[in-house]
Amino acid sequence: MQARLAAGQKYEVGYQTEKTGRxxxxxxxAVKSGNNRRRIERRAASFRWC
Numbered sequence: 590m591q592a593r594l595a596a597g598q599k600y601e602v603g604y605q606t607e608k609t610g611r612x613x614x615x616x617x618x619a620v621k622s623g624n625n626r627r628r629i630e631r632r633a634a635s636f637r638w639c
Contacts, residue, residue: 594629596620609633
């Protein structure tokens, strides 16, 4: 697995949505803070459910 996530790639965003249980919009929002996968997983997990 790569260390970085490309937010423009649907399959990468889709994988992270399944892994974290968050929406694609939440994952893309997390990517704005940096594209490191571990950081994105932590950031997406901290978002509240809407």
